[in-house]
Amino acid sequence: MPTLAPPPPTITSRTLSRQLDLPTVSFFGRTLEEYTRFFALDVAALHGRAVLDVAAGPSSFTAEASKRGIDAVAVDPLYDRPLSEITAQVRQDYDRMLFQMRAKPRLFRFKSFASFDAAETDRRAAASRFLTDYEGNIRHGRYVRASLPLLPFLDGAFDLVLCAHLLFIYAARFDFEWHVEACAELARVSSGEVRIHPVCGSDGKLYPELARLREELSTRGISSNVVKVDYEFFNGATSMLILNPEET
Numbered sequence: 403m404p405t406l407a408p409p410p411p412t413i414t415s416r417t418l419s420r421q422l423d424l425p426t427v428s429f430f431g432r433t434l435e436e437y438t439r440f441f442a443l444d445v446a447a448l449h450g451r452a453v454l455d456v457a458a459g460p461s462s463f464t465a466e467a468s469k470r471g472i473d474a475v476a477v478d479p480l481y482d483r484p485l486s487e488i489t490a491q492v493r494q495d496y497d498r499m500l501f502q503m504r505a506k507p508r509l510f511r512f513k514s515f516a517s518f519d520a521a522e523t524d525r526r527a528a529a530s531r532f533l534t535d536y537e538g539n540i541r542h543g544r545y546v547r548a549s550l551p552l553l554p555f556l557d558g559a560f561d562l563v564l565c566a567h568l569l570f571i572y573a574a575r576f577d578f579e580w581h582v583e584a585c586a587e588l589a590r591v592s593s594g595e596v597r598i599h600p601v602c603g604s605d606g607k608l609y610p611e612l613a614r615l616r617e618e619l620s621t622r623g624i625s626s627n628v629v630k631v632d633y634e635f636f637n638g639a640t641s642m643l644i645l646n647p648e649e650t
Contacts, residue, residue, distance in 0.1 A: 462528040
């Protein structure tokens with residue numbers, strides 16, 4: 403797993419009511435269709451392109467994208483585990499996350515799903531597709547054990563790099579330096595764009611060090627933009643951060 407920042411300050415029950423309780427990085431995933439919305443993807447335009455999904459968890463993006471002719475690869479720290487352990491992890495983390503979602507409805511907007519039931523059905527379908535594809539990983543090798551801020555790929559290996567629900571959702575658990583190195587590493591392995599969603603925490607508040615982060619990345623030759631997307635599930639999760647590595 404990535405190196406964690408020092409434990410966050412004591413969180414009161416009032417604070418917890420305004421955010422999800424995330425003591426560890428959850429193994430939780432989403433479908434290709436949901437990715438198209440929060441990353442503003444044109445799936446047809448990605449045909450034949452190399453795409454990397456970082457901290458993918460049990461998302462089905464890679465499985466579904468591969469069937470559409472996209473050269474998709476996913477990385478996650480848990481991808482060295484056998485199918486039985488991965489399945490148990492999915493069951494445990496899904497039950498915990500979905501329970502929290504239902505217990506804290508004010509944290510969510512139903513712009514992308516009609517109800518919690520619809521969101522749960524979609525997320526469980528993602529996990530099911532992922533598990534089926536993961537079972538064949540020895541044959542196709544789409545799932546690579548790795549974690550930020552160090553990825554086992556050559557510079558510019560991918561046309562597009564995606565990273566969802568890690569950097570800023572878990573901002574309290576990773577320090578600023580980790581965020582800089584993680585973003586720089588995502589940019590290193592991309593020959594095109596890096597798209598990161600969302601740009602807020604689970605409380606819906608914008609990452610407080612965003613301006614400083616973008617300035618530091620700029621000194622490393624990585625330009626950035628915050629772009630609105632037609633998507634919202636967490637309150638405030640309406641944008642993505644796009645990184646463009648400097649051409650060499």
